[in-house]
Amino acid sequence: MMRENVPLSTLTTFRIGGPARYVAQGNSVASVKAAFAHARECRLPLYPIGQGSNILASDASIAAVLLLMQNNSIAFSDTSEGVEVCADAGTSWDALVRACADKGLWGIENLAGIPGTVGAAPVQNIGAYGSELADSFSWLECYDPDTETIQRLTGAECAFGYRDSTFKQNPGRIIMRVALTVTRSGSPRTQYADLSRLIDAGEVLDTPHAIGEAVRRVRSAKFPDLTEYGTAGSFFKNPTIVLDQYTQLQQQYPELPGFATSTGIKIPLAWILDHVLDLRGFRMGHAYLFQNQPLVLVADAGATCVDVDALANNVAEKIFNATGIQIEREVRSLS
Numbered sequence: 001m002m003r004e005n006v007p008l009s010t011l012t013t014f015r016i017g018g019p020a021r022y023v024a025q026g027n028s029v030a031s032v033k034a035a036f037a038h039a040r041e042c043r044l045p046l047y048p049i050g051q052g053s054n055i056l057a058s059d060a061s062i063a064a065v066l067l068l069m070q071n072n073s074i075a076f077s078d079t080s081e082g083v084e085v086c087a088d089a090g091t092s093w094d095a096l097v098r099a100c101a102d103k104g105l106w107g108i109e110n111l112a113g114i115p116g117t118v119g120a121a122p123v124q125n126i127g128a129y130g131s132e133l134a135d136s137f138s139w140l141e142c143y144d145p146d147t148e149t150i151q152r153l154t155g156a157e158c159a160f161g162y163r164d165s166t167f168k169q170n171p172g173r174i175i176m177r178v179a180l181t182v183t184r185s186g187s188p189r190t191q192y193a194d195l196s197r198l199i200d201a202g203e204v205l206d207t208p209h210a211i212g213e214a215v216r217r218v219r220s221a222k223f224p225d226l227t228e229y230g231t232a233g234s235f236f237k238n239p240t241i242v243l244d245q246y247t248q249l250q251q252q253y254p255e256l257p258g259f260a261t262s263t264g265i266k267i268p269l270a271w272i273l274d275h276v277l278d279l280r281g282f283r284m285g286h287a288y289l290f291q292n293q294p295l296v297l298v299a300d301a302g303a304t305c306v307d308v309d310a311l312a313n314n315v316a317e318k319i320f321n322a323t324g325i326q327i328e329r330e331v332r333s334l335s
């Protein structure tokens with residue numbers, strides 16, 4: 001089914017965006033092929049969309065075919081390494097986390113409560129609390145419009161990085177389903193302060209279910225409820241800087257946290273927004289930084305993409321002026 005002139009404000013969690021020329025539903029390879037054929041006929045680009053939880057759409061009309069992935073099933077099978085769970089692209093990510101936890105399967109419990117679909121998860125290699133999708137990834141199948149075939153990719157072929165993958169670098173292919181390896185025995189990964197604090201307070205986090213629930217609770221205390229606020233969650237990526245720059249910044253801000261990674265020192269941007277710039281709750285027009293987590297940008301009802309861009313650019317400039325760090329958006333722009 002093809003819908004016409006559908007406002008992006010109804011398809012994104014920011015609740016911002018002008019009308020998309022066409023919106024197609026993707027629930028099978030045939031429907032995905034048909035959507036591409038329509039896009040070619042109309043000479044329009046095609047963009048896949050899941051729950052719209054990581055998109056900032058422009059206020060003007062969007063001359064494109066949006067492909068709304070709606071296939072959704074989850075299947076488990078035993079393998080020599082554990083259990084393979086295969087989920088369709090349109091499945092809610094958190095429904096997959098719950099399905100694994102319900103069976104006592106370890107691997108993705110720290111990724112509980114992340115909004116979005118299974119098909120969107122590999123695009124930015126979603127991660128939280130010391131886990132990322134790549135850790136459990138087995139393979140995925142995607143539709144390649146150039147060859148009109150389904151390709152099966154390994155983790156190496158997906159080129160996962162920090163909130164990054166080949167799908168972010170080279171958009172175009174449509175992820176149809178994703179398989180992960182999860183295990184019957186595992187151990188809690190609770191090294192992040194938000195989780196270790198709960199353990200120190202006496203909470204028992206010894207099953208995927210208990211950890212998933214704790215993560216959802218921590219997230220809902222920090223991140224705005226998408227049903228109540230217009231937002232796409234963390235708006236910027238946490239930056240990674242070189243050791244020299246970190247050491248220099250530490251002279252100015254001795255408490256500045258930093259976590260060593262293979263590519264440098266990862267900095268919690270929220271700390272800079274809070275302790276260096278005092279920007280918790282900072283508002284410009286109809287957009288503001290969320291009080292409980294200033295990395296999250298929130299738009300009032302009726303706000304525009306222009307409002308959000310103005311605030312985001314202003315914040316990026318303030319960070320650069322104060323620290324020399326050039327930040328990148330995590331949220332994808334659609335125009």
Ligand code: NAP
Nearest residue numbers: 126127128129130191192193233234238259266267268295
């Ligand atoms: P947080 O837990 O306060 O962490 C802030 C930053 O510090 C992140 O860059 C995090 O790295 C890093 N960090 C904190 N403790 C660490 C440790 N023990 N070892 C290594 N690095 C550490 O962040 P938050 O904003 O409240 O978000 C909670 C979690 O959800 C974070 O892991 C965040 O990345 C994740 N998240 C993911 C998405 C997404 O995938 N789109 C969106 C929102 C939040 P990491 O980023 O590597 O964890």
